[in-house]
Amino acid sequence: MTRAWEADIAAECDAWRAALGTAGFSDDGHTLRGPVRWQHPDGRTVIATIEVTITESFPFSPPKVRILDPGLAIELTFHRERDGSLCLWRSDVDVSDAPWQAPERLLDRVAVWLTNSAAGWPSDDDCDLERYLLPDSQLVLYNRDVLTAISGCVRTFTDPATGRVTISGESQRPPSRWRTSKRQDGRRGRRRQPKIGRKQRRLAWVTDIGQVDKPIYDWDSLCTTLGPDAGEVRRLVSIGVIDFVLLRYRRSSATGVLAMAVRTTSGKARFDVRACESADTSVTTRILRAGASAAKLSDRRVAVVGTGAIGSFVVDLLFRHGVRQFTLIDPQLLRPGNLVRHLAGEALVGYSKVSAVKARLAGLGFDVSGVNTRRDEIVTPDQSMALLRDHDLIIDATASPRTTALLAWAARHVDRPVITVCAQRQGTVVRVDRFPLRGGEQHLSALPPLPGPDLGREHGCDNPVSPTPPAAVVAAAQLACRAAVDELILDCALPATLLDVLAPQEPPFDVIGMRMGSAR
Known part of the structure; x- marks a missing residue:
C-alpha cells in the first residue's frame, strides 16, 4: 500500500514532468529529453538538447541534467560531475525555495550554465578540482604556508595508525636517471637502474600551475597541466619514487590546492590518478572558524x-x-x-x-x-x-x-x-x-540555596x-x-x-x- 507521503511526492513529480512536457520534452517514463534555448557570448541564439532524470532525492535535491547536444561545438569543462551531469546549484541552496522545483527556472539555469561554459567560465572562482577525479581513500595533510615557495620533490610521512599522509616541506633530491656503464674496451655496457634510497620513496611532487582553464580528469590531462615537468614526474612515478602530486592553482582571484595519489597499473604500462581528500594544517586555516574576534x-x-x-x-x-x-x-x-x-x-x-x-x-x-x-x-x-x-x-x-x-x-x-x-x-x-x-x-542579588539531597562523597x-x-x-x-x-x-x-x-x-x-x- 502506498503511504501518504509517497503519494504526495509522486504527485509532485508527475506535475513537474507534465510541465516539462509542455516545454517540448519527451518522456519515456524515466528520462525526459528536450530543448533549451541559450545565448552564446557572441550574440547567437543556440538551441541545445538536454536529458533530465528525476532522482530518488527529488524534490529535496535537483534532478540530474546532462547535455546531449550543446547546439554547436563548445568544450564542456567545469561544474560537472564525473558522470557528466551538470552542477547547477551549490549545496547550500534553501530547499524551501528550491529553484529546480519550477521547471522553467531549471531550464533558465541550464541556459546560463551553457553560456558560461561557452565563455570559459569568466570570473569563476570555485576551487574544487578534486571533484573531476575518482577519489582515493587517503587523507593528505599539508602546510600551505610552508609549501608556498617549494617546487619539486618533498618527503612525506604516513601515520601507521590512521594511514593519513603528511606532505612535509623537506625537499628531497630524486634518484638520477638510468645510466650506461662503459667497458674497458670503450664499448657501451649494460644500462643500470638508478639506486633508490630509503628517503627517496613515497615522495610528493609539489608545484604551482597558476591559472587553471580546464579540470584534470586523468593522467594525460595531468601531464598536460604539468607542462615541462611532466616527463620527470612520469619517470619518478614509473620507478616507484613519487606517490603523490600536490598542485597549487588559481581560479580567477581564488587559490586552491589539489592533492592526488599517482601510481602505475597494468605492469607499469598505465598510470592511475585519484584525488585525495586534503587539508591545510597552517595556522591561517586553523583559525578560520575561530570567529571575527x-x-x-x-x-x-x-x-x-x-x-x-x-x-x-x-x-x-x-x-x-x-x-x-x-x-x-x-x-x-x-x-x-x-x-x-x-x-x-x-x-x-x-x-x-x-x-x-x-x-x-x-x-x-x-x-x-x-x-x-x-x-x-x-x-x-x-x-x-x-x-x-x-x-x-x-x-x-x-x-x-x-x-x-x-x-x-x-x-x-x-x-x-x-x-x-x-x-x-x-x-x-x-x-x-x-x-x-x-x-x-548593580549585580543581581545572590540566589539563595534550595534544600536538596545530601551531596555524595568520592572515595x-x-x-x-x-x-x-x-x-x-x-x-x-x-x-x-x-x-x-x-x-x-x-x-x-x-x-x-x-x-x-x-x-x-x-x-x-x-x-x-x-x-x-x-x-x-
Whole structure:
C-alpha cells in the first residue's frame, strides 16, 4: 500500500514532468529529453538538447541534467560531475525555495550554465578540482604556508595508525636517471637502474600551475597541466619514487590546492590518478572558524583560577576563540571521578589539572608555549594583586567564596576585570559576575540555596561532590566565555551579572532563560 507521503511526492513529480512536457520534452517514463534555448557570448541564439532524470532525492535535491547536444561545438569543462551531469546549484541552496522545483527556472539555469561554459567560465572562482577525479581513500595533510615557495620533490610521512599522509616541506633530491656503464674496451655496457634510497620513496611532487582553464580528469590531462615537468614526474612515478602530486592553482582571484595519489597499473604500462581528500594544517586555516574576534584576542593575557569542570571548558573555549596567553592555576590532580565533567580524558588521570588542560589544548595543533601552568592556590592579597597586574582578565572558576571575595577585592584596587562563574542549585542555574562594577551598575542579588539531597562523597578524597550535570558545566563555561570575550575586545556591552535559568525555579526565576544585572 502506498503511504501518504509517497503519494504526495509522486504527485509532485508527475506535475513537474507534465510541465516539462509542455516545454517540448519527451518522456519515456524515466528520462525526459528536450530543448533549451541559450545565448552564446557572441550574440547567437543556440538551441541545445538536454536529458533530465528525476532522482530518488527529488524534490529535496535537483534532478540530474546532462547535455546531449550543446547546439554547436563548445568544450564542456567545469561544474560537472564525473558522470557528466551538470552542477547547477551549490549545496547550500534553501530547499524551501528550491529553484529546480519550477521547471522553467531549471531550464533558465541550464541556459546560463551553457553560456558560461561557452565563455570559459569568466570570473569563476570555485576551487574544487578534486571533484573531476575518482577519489582515493587517503587523507593528505599539508602546510600551505610552508609549501608556498617549494617546487619539486618533498618527503612525506604516513601515520601507521590512521594511514593519513603528511606532505612535509623537506625537499628531497630524486634518484638520477638510468645510466650506461662503459667497458674497458670503450664499448657501451649494460644500462643500470638508478639506486633508490630509503628517503627517496613515497615522495610528493609539489608545484604551482597558476591559472587553471580546464579540470584534470586523468593522467594525460595531468601531464598536460604539468607542462615541462611532466616527463620527470612520469619517470619518478614509473620507478616507484613519487606517490603523490600536490598542485597549487588559481581560479580567477581564488587559490586552491589539489592533492592526488599517482601510481602505475597494468605492469607499469598505465598510470592511475585519484584525488585525495586534503587539508591545510597552517595556522591561517586553523583559525578560520575561530570567529571575527580571534585576531584581537591573540595577545590578551588571561588567568584562569580553577581548572576543574567549568574552568577546563572555559580555557578550551577561549583558546579556540583565539586567546593564546594563559596562566592556569589549580592545586589538584585529575582523578577518574572528574572525567565525566572535565575537558581531559582517561589518559591524563594523575596529571595536575592544569597540565591536563594544557595537554588538551596542544592537541588542537596550535602553539601552547604561551600557556603557563601553576599547581597553586590564590590565598593572599599579594598573590591576587600580582595576578591582576600581570593579566588583562582573571576568571575565577573555583566556586570558592574565599577566592571569589579575594579576587573581587583586588579588582577594585587594580581596576582590572575579574569574572566569576559557577553553577548553582545542582546545575539548574548558571551564573557569571564581573568585577569591579562600572558607573551605576548593580549585580543581581545572590540566589539563595534550595534544600536538596545530601551531596555524595568520592572515595579516596572524601570531598563532597555536586550533582551538577555535564550540560550545566558546559552552559556555565559558555556564559563565562561570552563575558570574557566582551571584556577582552573592550566592547564592555554586557551587564555585571549574567544568570541563566536552565530549569524553572521559584518566582521570579520560574521561567527558563537569561536574567541580567542592571546596565550602566
